[in-house]
Amino acid sequence: MxxxxxxxxxxxxxxxxxxxxxxxxxxxxxxxxxxxxxxxxxxxxxxxxxxxxxxxxxxxxxxxxxxxxxxxxxxxxxxxxxxxxxxxxxxxxxxxSERFHARYNAQAKQYSYYVWNSEIPSAFNRNYSFHVPQTLDIEKMTQACEKLIGTHDFIGFSALKKTKKSTTRTVHQVSIQKEGEMLHFVFEGDGFLHKMVRILTGTLIEIGLGKKDSTIIDEVFQSNTRKEAGETVPAHGLFLDEVIY
Amino acid sequence: MxxxxxxxxxxxxxxxxxxxxxxxxxxxxxxxxxxxxxxxxxxxxxxxxxxxxxxxxxxxxxxxxxxxxxxxxxxxxxxxxxxxxxxxxxxxxxxxSERFHARYNAQAKQYSYYVWNSEIPSAFNRNYSFHVPQTLDIEKMTQACEKLIGTHDFIGFSALKKTKKSTTRTVHQVSIQKEGEMLHFVFEGDGFLHKMVRILTGTLIEIGLGKKDSTIIDEVFQSNTRKEAGETVPAHGLFLDEVIY
The missing domain is CATH 3.30.70.580 (Pseudouridine synthase I, catalytic domain, N-terminal subdomain)
Structure with missing residues (x-):
């Protein structure tokens, strides 16, 4: 075999x-x-x-x-x-090799999330990005990214209920790049909980809109409750870029 | 009004x-x-x-x-x-202005055509480019582009039958840029006949594959017959970029 x-x-x-x-x-x-x-x-x-x-x-x-x-x-x-x-x-x-296992051997994963940040929608990117027409404070969002990096219990940024399995993950990189009217979020870490990338992106967007302050991130890490974090942004803006072994 | x-x-x-x-x-x-x-x-x-x-x-x-x-x-x-x-x-x-007419006042148009030039197809570009898995001689194609520039009767590069209307057009620019595995063709001219951009691209591809020599372009201009030119490439690789007034 x-x-x-x-x-x-x-x-x-x-x-x-x-x-x-x-x-x-x-x-x-x-x-x-x-x-x-x-x-x-x-x-x-x-x-x-x-x-x-x-x-x-x-x-x-x-x-x-x-x-x-x-x-x-x-x-x-x-x-x-x-x-x-x-x-x-x-x-x-x-x-x-005979022992290679796609799930158990995964060391890290990289995801991208795309936000079309323009008043005018895009006919071509509509299925591959989330449309946010309002102005976003990208500097504030980029500063908030820093708070996410490191080893934390991310349960408050996931769709999971309390579970016996560990919900602690290490996030190595969170960055936002502006490519014309597109904002490209990159997340890299040793693993991501269910809907975690979409909730992190939703939280960063609410910070960029001024709806939430970046201290919300510390509060979610302290309380470990989902309700303080931002909305889950739609699945069609999310790409699994790479699995690292 | x-x-x-x-x-x-x-x-x-x-x-x-x-x-x-x-x-x-x-x-x-x-x-x-x-x-x-x-x-x-x-x-x-x-x-x-x-x-x-x-x-x-x-x-x-x-x-x-x-x-x-x-x-x-x-x-x-x-x-x-x-x-x-x-x-x-x-x-x-x-x-x-009251007298502006989108068709009569158009001075020039720019079109793009995209060719996904990789053995492996693309899940994301499949609706926005034509997949050519074979190797293409881009230098030869770029040289052939030069022959298309200028004022010519393009009827042999169109889907038109002989007509009383003029089929002479001036092409200002034809270029090919390699963007990763994507070839981006740009055509700019004072007007384009029915299917002209797709037949020009098809002809350039056949030159790139070595199926035709670039002298075919001179021959089509001399004979004014469609049958010597290349195939019509699919519509889904074609974009009308800009109309210049």
Missing amino acids: RNIKLTIEYDGKRYLGWQRLGDSEKTIQGKIEGVIAQMTGETIEIIGSGRTDAGTHARGQVANFKTASEMTPEEMQSFFNRYLPRDIVIKKVETA | RNIKLTIEYDGKRYLGWQRLGDSEKTIQGKIEGVIAQMTGETIEIIGSGRTDAGTHARGQVANFKTASEMTPEEMQSFFNRYLPRDIVIKKVETA
Whole structure:
């Protein structure tokens, strides 16, 4: 049996997210497993680095699966890209070591969030960014980013209820770059809780609008309650850029 | 009556092109005229700078119409962008001189065509570029661009049959820029015949693939026949960038 590592790009618009549900037609995992069945005749469950929500995109999701197939990685890649729908692309197929596990071995992840910050909407970026027409104080937002960096219990910035599993994560980088009318948020860390990137972005936007002060971040870290943090911004502005092993 | 000038951005994917047909639901012109009727109560025909084909996009299409409405340009713009579908955006509304005519007064137009030149397709650019997986000789293509610049009868590079109207046009600029895996073609001229940009791009691609020599351009100018020129590349890679007055 070989262990195959996939690097995957997808436009999440039409899907219910990464994780296969009853109706495999509507998830990225389900689509890929369907093509593997065609390709190898095997019924295989692939392991993703983590879930992505309905509507969220990926430039570098990673998954692995074991197969008895003797196809070369190149043959697999061209089979995948011929039979997958055009909004899911396999960017790389590699033979990994037997012990490689896409979820357990992930050391860090990088996400991008895009905000279209202009009074006038964009016909082209509408499915790949969140439209905020109001003026944002980017300097204030950038200062607030600093407070997020480090090791913290992020439960107050997540959609999770209190849980026995650790909700402490280390965030290495949070930055905001202005590219014309687009604000590009980058988050890098050893792991992110459910909806954490979208709630962090929502909180930074409320700080930029002047609705909240940046001290809100310290308060959420102290209280560990979700209600003080900002709104969850929409999934269609979020991209999983890279999984680092 | 005021003469209103609109600058329009649209994602052409869902539409049958600019020009209103029987079924106004499927054209950009029809959609905009529908919102004008809601906004002013007037049944108005708007004048576009020119048609765009089914599936073609625009960043700066221009149109004008006369109205008795007393709304300010700002009020009109926000009405348009509230009631138009999200893939059509009015970027600017201006009061123009009484004699301004979006088609007759157009001095020049700029178009972009995008080619995704990578073995691996792109999940995100699939609706906004044409995928060419083979290697292209960009130097040879760039040299061929030079031959297109100037005043020529472009009928052999168009979808037109012989016509009494002049098919002579002046092309000011043809360039190709490599932006990562994307090739960005720019065409600027005083006017373009039906499908001319897509046939010129198709011809340049065939030169880049080594299927045709760049002397084909001289031959088409001499013979004025379409059959020697390259294939028409798909509409979804084409953008009307700007109309110059």
